[in-house]
Amino acid sequence: EKILVINCGSSSLKYTFYDTADESRTVRGKVERIGISGTRLRQQGAGGEIERQLSTAGFPEAFEAMVAELTSHGAGVIHGAGDVSVVAHRVVHGGEKFTEGTLITEDVLADIEALNSLAPLHNPVNVAGIREMRRLFPAAPHIAVFDTAFHHTLPAFAYLYGLSYEYYEKHAIRRYGFHGTSHQYVSLRTAQFLNRRPNELRLVCCHLGNGSSVCAIDHGRSMDTSMGFTPAEGLIMGTRCGDIDAGVIAFLERNEHLTATQTEDLLNRKSGLLGLSGISSDMREVQQAAEEGNPRALVALKAYCYRVRKYIGAYAASMGGMDAVVFTGGIGQGSAAVRAIALQGLDCMGVVLDRQRNREADGFGDVQRISTDDSPVNVLVVPADEERMMAREALRTLSRSYLTQAITAR
Amino acid sequence: EKILVINCGSSSLKYTFYDTADESRTVRGKVERIGISGTRLRQQGAGGEIERQLSTAGFPEAFEAMVAELTSHGAGVIHGAGDVSVVAHRVVHGGEKFTEGTLITEDVLADIEALNSLAPLHNPVNVAGIREMRRLFPAAPHIAVFDTAFHHTLPAFAYLYGLSYEYYEKHAIRRYGFHGTSHQYVSLRTAQFLNRRPNELRLVCCHLGNGSSVCAIDHGRSMDTSMGFTPAEGLIMGTRCGDIDAGVIAFLERNEHLTATQTEDLLNRKSGLLGLSGISSDMREVQQAAEEGNPRALVALKAYCYRVRKYIGAYAASMGGMDAVVFTGGIGQGSAAVRAIALQGLDCMGVVLDRQRNREADGFGDVQRISTDDSPVNVLVVPADEERMMAREALRTLSRSYLTQAITAR
Ligand SMILES: Nc1ncnc2c1ncn2[C@@H]1O[C@H](COP(=O)(O)OP(=O)(O)O)[C@@H](O)[C@H]1O
Ligand SMILES: Nc1ncnc2c1ncn2[C@@H]1O[C@H](COP(=O)(O)OP(=O)(O)O)[C@@H](O)[C@H]1O
Incomplete structure (x- = not known):
């Protein structure tokens, strides 16, 4: 499998490419200073180290620069977007809804956006990244992997603050945990x-x-x-x-x-x-x-x-x-x-x-x-x-969702 | 020694009287609902249990009711204000300035008032109580005992928040601790x-x-x-x-x-x-x-x-x-x-x-x-x-301050 892992921050894009058939083809890259002057891409792995200054500086250009490096002659690891079997996206906040990796659909995207008020600094950026990537990789399944998901097992006595319970019911104020x-x-x-x-x-x-x-x-x-x-x-x-x-x-x-x-x-x-x-x-x-x-x-x-x-x-x-x-x-x-x-x-x-x-x-x-x-x-x-964990989680989610589809199709 | 311990809250006054010569003369009392309807005094100790409704309800009246019970014929434990050898006052916030019990002077009161912004709900009430008590017991030394004082030994790595250090220097924002x-x-x-x-x-x-x-x-x-x-x-x-x-x-x-x-x-x-x-x-x-x-x-x-x-x-x-x-x-x-x-x-x-x-x-x-x-x-x-600890601390402060006076006088 060829897996692309995406981690969008407010002004950076980190990406990692894995080929499960060949560890030596792993590529790690980062576009920094997106939206500010001095945007640059750095990448290491398969084709050696690359460092490139980008003139124009938005997220769309950053993604395009990433694709260009991944598909470039010589150093590239894929022939084109159709080559990638799955894209894993880091999403900071999954609220109480998302307790594991999730295949992204329009409904799922809407659910993630509904959590924006819980993570105003992070989720909107993640969602924008997902939309951009779905445009560039329309054939691949996209999986959301949540920073909060692993903590969904916290017991109520540990996740509740000493706050009026109504704030938990009405606004979902509780401990979520990240990382x-x-x-x-x-x-x-x-x-x-x-x-x-x-x-x-x-x-x-x-x-x-x-x-x-x-x-x-x-x-x-x-x-x-x-x-x-x-x-x-x-x-x-x-x-x-x-x-x-x-x-x-x-x-x-x-x-x-x-x-x-x-x-x-x-x-x-x-x-x-x-x-x-x-x-x-x-x-x-x-x-x-x-x-x-x-x-x-x-x-x-x-x-x-x-x-x-x-x-x-x-x-x-x-x-x-x-x-x-x-x-x-x-x-x-x-x-x-x-x-x-x-x-x-x-x-x-x-x-x-x-x-x-x-x-x-x-x-x-x-x-x-x-x-x-x-x-x-x-x-x-x-x-x-x-990144490795996200790649694994993406594959696991994928096989689970294929399984579900197969069962539903019968 | 005859010690009167005072603890003023926003709507309550607790007091305890000790006679170091005779434990059986200990009296504990409380005036509740001060400033609101249904103000009442309860007291137990020496003369048995007393419960009294007070018609008018401010702090001055509460203190007067306390003095009335302490000096009353029969149940009373003192003849008059002059009988009390020391008054100990609970003060919630001593800031970084007060690290032990302190003999109250006008300067000390001003220093306590200067801490009002750190404890807006508590210190003003404590100060008002001290002023009232000094009027009623003008002959007795008054000692402030601080809720924060015992914690003055916290090391900096424990009392500093992960906040800009300027806020500690400028506003004294740090962990103080109470109780x-x-x-x-x-x-x-x-x-x-x-x-x-x-x-x-x-x-x-x-x-x-x-x-x-x-x-x-x-x-x-x-x-x-x-x-x-x-x-x-x-x-x-x-x-x-x-x-x-x-x-x-x-x-x-x-x-x-x-x-x-x-x-x-x-x-x-x-x-x-x-x-x-x-x-x-x-x-x-x-x-x-x-x-x-x-x-x-x-x-x-x-x-x-x-x-x-x-x-x-x-x-x-x-x-x-x-x-x-x-x-x-x-x-x-x-x-x-x-x-x-x-x-x-x-x-x-x-x-x-x-x-x-x-x-x-x-x-x-x-x-x-x-x-x-x-x-x-x-x-x-x-x-x-x-209360017992406050009484002890008051006596200790007093003997320390007599000692200091004696040394200074030589
Ligand atoms: N050898 C080292 N000794 C001490 N601190 C280090 C060392 N290497 C990295 N760090 C610190 O690790 C922090 C960055 O951690 P990292 O896990 O890379 O960050 P992020 O949370 O952004 O992924 C920085 O504070 C950096 O100074
Ligand atoms: N036997 C008991 N079992 C459980 N809780 C008790 C018992 N006795 C008192 N409490 C609780 O102690 C609390 C009051 O503690 P106290 O130390 O008197 O208060 P304060 O902090 O105002 O001095 C209340 O929540 C009360 O329910």
């Missing part, structure tokens, strides 16, 4: 590495990237996660604040005359590592500055790790224990310091870190165990690969 | 019961009342607590929501056209147990309804307990382990069901509940141990007594 595809992938990879079945394990999975979240995966099912109604709750992130007293927002309204929407923008774009450190949203730079003695960078680093530690403890309590703690994402894979500080003191819960393994782990290669051999709780570093 | 006097009292009582020194213990203290909070007390010092910038963060409470995604507030602004201040009101008065259950803010009634099979009451109960459990796990992680979990407050003392559900699965952290001891514990008498004899972590029920 689901990544958490699911990592949990499967972990089970494989440990030679166990996913439904035998209690995992705390820490996805630490620009966006960061922790997930309690109890016997294969997400039972709680730190992102909530929006992706701004939970951990401190690159530019997002994570957990905060709601009273702060009313305070800023009264004292700085900000609306809640303005404060939301602040909490999403100017907070987190960037806001605390005053230096950067990029953990590498924050860590560098902390090592050089910058006090705000140091407190940002400590606060970041402390929040991770509290969630690990909370989720161990949620599940009545844990078999493994797993780190993934750029920070989770790249920063031995973050992992070590986050795990400080957790020997009380059976976590014994092997300092040397941790220091030496190359988080971007194979799965690595960084706990000692006799640590009751395994600690692993697992490289993130949402 | 400090109660947490401190309970931690001292726990140490005494366990025959240990407070600075040898790591405690997770769950104060579960109408307002609820959890506190991690690490070797005698508060190192983290669930209430934050305001008392609305953290646990689900009677009518307060506790932890919630800040994005919900922006959503309500956009979709229900509420301002952040209106939402704040909603999150403080119509949420929590009341909002979730739709029945009551009173845990007894929620529990009753849950037992009778009401599904919303059941999910409210479960969500309440689950949140407590997560905080216990988080704070065990914060401190690198815990020696005891302590329950206090009306719910913590009264509800064996809440304690049992909150502790479910925590044997992974060394908590072994003795179900019978838990069921049979009378939380309103002596300190009770409800863990098994060989549980690595002690679980205790400790009756709350903020």
Whole structure:
């Protein structure tokens, strides 16, 4: 099968191409700065590395540039649009409606659009991308894979806020959680590495990237996660604040005359590592500055790790224990310091870190165990690969929907 | 010493009188529904139980009614205002300025008033009460005891939100924590019961009342607590929501056209147990309804307990382990069901509940141990007594300030 995986952000398009018959034909590409000056495409894989400046800069042009590279003579991996057997689209919010990958029809698109008010920053962009791709690849089935779907197993006592129940009924205000595809992938990879079945394990999975979240995966099912109604709750992130007293927002309204929407923008774009450190949203730079003695960078680093530690403890309590703690994402894979500080003191819960393994782990290669051999709780570093999980989910959805069609046709 | 402890709420005045020479002369009283119809005074202690309706209903009249009962022939415990050796006042917010009990002067009152924007619902009421009491008891020293003071030991990585640091510098936005006097009292009582020194213990203290909070007390010092910038963060409470995604507030602004201040009101008065259950803010009634099979009451109960459990796990992680979990407050003392559900699965952290001891514990008498004899972590029920702690703190402040005066005078 030839699978194309699409991930549209507000100003970027990431794509990955897999040929299930030949791993060496995998291609990963990204168009950045869409809609702003300096739009460029980068791609690596099959035909080597490519970097190209694009003059005109909208999403349609970005998609066309992608198709041009995928079909180009020499470096190309497909002859034309008709060659692709399935397109998988990342959709951020699936609400309570979408609990698994879904074959996209006009009705499904309308249902996704109906969720726009829950994810005003994300879903409209995803929908536009889907429409564009269906135009370019009219013959292929398109599958939506939702960031929220993996968390549909949260019990009500974990997904309800301490809010009037009417707001849940009327507006569907609840914890949804995001990063689901990544958490699911990592949990499967972990089970494989440990030679166990996913439904035998209690995992705390820490996805630490620009966006960061922790997930309690109890016997294969997400039972709680730190992102909530929006992706701004939970951990401190690159530019997002994570957990905060709601009273702060009313305070800023009264004292700085900000609306809640303005404060939301602040909490999403100017907070987190960037806001605390005053230096950067990029953990590498924050860590560098902390090592050089910058006090705000140091407190940002400590606060970041402390929040991770509290969630690990909370989720161990949620599940009545844990078999493994797993780190993934750029920070989770790249920063031995973050992992070590986050795990400080957790020997009380059976976590014994092997300092040397941790220091030496190359988080971007194979799965690595960084706990000692006799640590009751395994600690692993697992490289993130949402795209691969999306490709798998797309194939699974497809065969399920063919099966349904076959049964219905009889 | 004759100590009068004052706790002014928005529509209530609680007072407690202690005579250190004679415990039997302790008097506890409350004036309720101040400023609204049906104002009444109730008092118990020395002279038996008293209940009195008051016709006019402001705070000055409430204080006068209190003085009348305390000095009345027969039931009275003092001859007149001059008889009281010290008055202790509960003040909700001490900001970063007040880290311990403080002798009240005009300067101190001005400093407390300067904190009004941090605690608009509470501090103005406290200040008005202090002014009134100083008029009625002009000869006595007046001491302010702050709800926030015990938490002044929080490290920066625990008290900073993932917010731009400028908001901390400019507006002092940070986690303050409340219920400090109660947490401190309970931690001292726990140490005494366990025959240990407070600075040898790591405690997770769950104060579960109408307002609820959890506190991690690490070797005698508060190192983290669930209430934050305001008392609305953290646990689900009677009518307060506790932890919630800040994005919900922006959503309500956009979709229900509420301002952040209106939402704040909603999150403080119509949420929590009341909002979730739709029945009551009173845990007894929620529990009753849950037992009778009401599904919303059941999910409210479960969500309440689950949140407590997560905080216990988080704070065990914060401190690198815990020696005891302590329950206090009306719910913590009264509800064996809440304690049992909150502790479910925590044997992974060394908590072994003795179900019978838990069921049979009378939380309103002596300190009770409800863990098994060989549980690595002690679980205790400790009756709350903020008033006694305030009285102690007032005496300590007084002797400290006499000492300072004596030294300065030399
Ligand atoms: N070796 C490293 N050490 C510390 N941080 C790293 C390292 N490599 C990447 N990071 C951090 O990872 C973050 C980006 O994570 P990533 O998962 O790539 O982001 P996204 O959430 O956008 O997918 C950045 O903060 C970056 O600084
Ligand atoms: N026996 C009991 N069982 C369950 N809940 C109880 C019991 N006794 C008191 N409560 C609950 O305690 C709460 C009041 O706690 P309290 O500490 O008195 O409040 P406050 O925070 O106002 O001081 C109420 O929700 C009440 O229902």
